[in-house]
Amino acid sequence: MTHVLDPDALSDDVRLLAPPVSPFSDVTRSDAAFRAFLHGLSGVDQVGAEARTAVLGTRSIKTTAKAWAIDTAISMVDLTTLEGADTPGKVRSLAAKARRPDPGDPSCPPVAAVCVYGDLAGVAREALEGTGLHVAAVATAFPSGRASRAVKIADVKDAVANGADEIDMVIDRGAFLTGRYLDVYDEIVAVKEACARPGGQGPAHLKVILETGELVTLDNARRASWLAMLAGADFIKTSTGKISPAATLPVCLVMLEAVRDFRAVTGRQIGVKPAGGIRTTKDAMKHLVLVNETAGPDWLTPDWFRLGASSLLNDLLLQRQKLRTGHYSGPDYVTVD
């Protein structure tokens, strides 16, 4: 049980567990039951998964399909800055780019959201007021997640209060790797509760970062995906982008299979966000193809699929310019953010 600072917090006896949706309502009745459920999920053959993504990576996306895919990818970007040196100025600059990625071309769609640390969520909110773009904030002692429950919940509430309408949380990988699945689940449920907002806005949208690079195996990626979905995630996200490997195609494949299967059984659709390591338009295309041929076209909108990236946007813009003008573009034709 995590150490709790707040004397008003829950005692050891009470587990904060929201029962998952039917037909899985009783899998969290005990540690043993939850473990049996998660370990009973179909295994993933690593070589097979990698082979599938390699073949899908050969899909050739040209002309009209490429134009559509580039614009779609741009509209799915969570434009991100998560540096210790972030300042309000940096965030405002990022927000301006998010609204209008290509100053030379107003037909270019805006991105989906700006993603920042919780203490700068307010700056982003102000900068994006009235645009419809979302403000995503990382929270729960991002990126490591190594802090007490109380600190992590406070982090979330802070970000929400600052105006974040999406929260990207990290799971406790230490707990996961020790097999304390109910603790990990518990924490997600608590974070979801902390996403509540006053005045009938509905809770902030919750993305759960699995940090699959630390979970290592695809079997773990599958188990963590199911755990997060059962706990109430609105999105499952691959990585913090702070360690390598971040988002890999096989991991994304497994997560897309998970959301597909989850919806088939429960009727509830959950989104997927790969983050980190997606640098080029080619990378983004591969992800879109993966979505298209795994979970299906229902997921091909920013409501259900996001790309967590920073430098990707400029490469998408360069490719977009090439399609428009017919010649290769250069770094002077896109902006630094």
Added chain:
Amino acid sequence: MTASTVPSQPTRFEYAPAPESRSIVDIAPSYGLFIDGQFVDGTGEPFKTVNPATEEVLTEVSSGSAADVDRAVAAARRAFTRTWGPMRPSDRGKYLFRIARIMQERARELAVLESLDNGKPIRESRDVDIPLAAAHFFYHAGWADKLDYAGLGPGPRPLGVAGQVIPWNFPLLMLAWKIAPALATGNTVVLKPAETTPLTALLFAEICQQADLPPGVVNIVTGAGDTGRAVVEHDDVDKVAFTGSTEVGRAIARAVAGTRKSLTLELGGKAANIVFDDAPIDQAVEGIVQGIFFNQGHVCCAGSRLLVQENVHDEVIASLQRRISTLRVGDPLDKNTDLGAINSAEQLARIRELTDIGDAEGAQRWQPACELPEKGFWFPPTVFTEVSPAHRIARDEVFGPVLSVMTFRTPDEAVAKANNTTYGLSAGIWTEKGSRILKIADQLRAGVVWANTFNKFDPTSPFGGYKQSGYGREGGRHGLTGYLKGANHS
């Protein structure tokens, strides 16, 4: 400014056409036979070869008469006696290395030509057929001067002249599987490509010229069944190697009876792909699809029978149908095509005949909604469920994109059903349990067992069948024995 919206175009991700350019190949209006290092006109009736995706005539090809075959065998014999046989083994190796390298250099050209002539998707010819073919030559080049170390006894000797007849399903790859080991072990060859797919063999002949291969070492004699018969039955052929149907294999085995000829056969199959309840389901579905739809199911080792554990049947079939619905059938030269054309009108007729029998027998046919081109030979991916072992579609080789699904309850029953066939080329096992893989592999009467994968080939890995799927192995150390005197022929 609008909210983060979906672009105004439809949300369906339609891949635009992505055709590989044809301009890289230069198809002549006609081709001769390749005998003794030169292209010469055949004396038989020339025939046309057609693009099965469009029915367009590609070119006219010579047909080898018995006299032409005789000339070719004589050239091979001369080369064996005077040049290739006496040559330093390391020099033979160097020629094979050259051929391998030129195949890599001309890889794109070979891939496009293969797809035009055969109908298979360019992605497969580009990523599988051609690289494997070059790798076969590369691998065998290295054996040429190392035969003493192959564990086959000291100083193994070649057989002499090999007569080789290959099928239309992997034209260049089957050529590589035949010619590379034959040459590496010191033999010379007369090879007859399949009637419907001669073009990459003829381009290979050009490659032999570019490599300065001595005349007569490789001879390519195009033609149909009669030409093949002439090659197989020629008195001065020491070794016959055949890949094709079991029916023709029987005829060849009869024809060489009582002669001095060594024979290896690689014939048909009706492989069982066994899926246990603890299989990694998504990869198993991928493996089932790879097993029967790779190369349009024109694969002797295709996983054409799915044996699925009864308690996961519905789940697997639902996943399979969903997956099959994403297969893209169409223009073989489009880089996004998954399933290409059926190789010929004859083969298409056979597939239709057998699937009609499947319906009549009471199996349940399922096919995804599929828009097939008007011209060309096409068949959609097809799954028959509720198949019984007694059904013809459970026993006869369809050689097309048609899967027959049966169930089993226990491992013993799976093995019994898998082995209940006169064929024995390959099998698949899907389970996460290592001991089970090894135990079941031990019990299956099949020459190639794939566990948690399917249709994987490598020059180092011996390939060949049990029972009426043939005898002899191709690839690996074992594959050398078929071309050497006194070595174990199994």
Added chain:
Amino acid sequence: MSDRLAVRKTYKLYVGGAFPRSESGRTYEVTDTRGHFLANAAWASRKDARDAVVAARGAFGTWSGTTAYNRGQVLYRVAEVMEGRHAQFCEEVAAGEGLSGSKARAAVDAAIDRWVWYAGWTDKLAAVLGGANPVAGPYFDFSLPEPTGVVAVLAPQQSSLLGLVSVLAPVLAGGNTAVVVTSKERPLPAVTLAEVLATSDVPGGVVNVLTGDSGELGPWLAEHADVDGIDLTGAPAGRAMEFEREAAGTIKRVVRPPATEPEWTADPGLSRMTPFLETKTVWHPMGV
């Protein structure tokens, strides 16, 4: 004889894919067999050897982890590039060993052919040296050869290219990485070979070439705890036993030098590959 002044080549070490001078700053004079100046070769120090071992260890994971087919492709490419430098090698071998043009050509031809021979072994070792073992129980049991790791090679003193290839190529074919100490008097073909390696898809660090004195570097490599094997062929006369004793301290795999340096033309068989291959045997039950 033209009036044109030649641009003379500088011969440096080859470590980690780059061509540094010795960290000691030392060089030594290389002459032909008649005493005429050929070049100042870098004189490798123990610290260069230390750096070379680090580079070789760093490259081992990737080199041993690529498929045998890929290793074969890379080694064959080396032979292609060697062939392209045939004339240069002939000149250096002739000058360094005092050979006639035709004898030098024969040596260079043989060296390239030997490299090709080893390139063709990479994807055959497992079939020849490995296999399933029919144990008396319900187990699947198989043995496979695996590379031992970083191998130090004291290259022959006399045969500056053919001898060098004969000791280096087998180490690489098995998947090991190498630290080579060249012939002291005749190091130049080795540096040209290093240039070939640098331009042939061989990853940096797989082969490291130190021109200098095997007597000076031998003990350091023999005792080095991160070197897994050592080929003592080029050890100075009388010192091989000393190096072997030093290597014993870390149970290195040792290849002893022959009594006298051979012609290097005989078929080497497997004898130079097997000393640097480990055999791994795996058991797994067979049961449903």
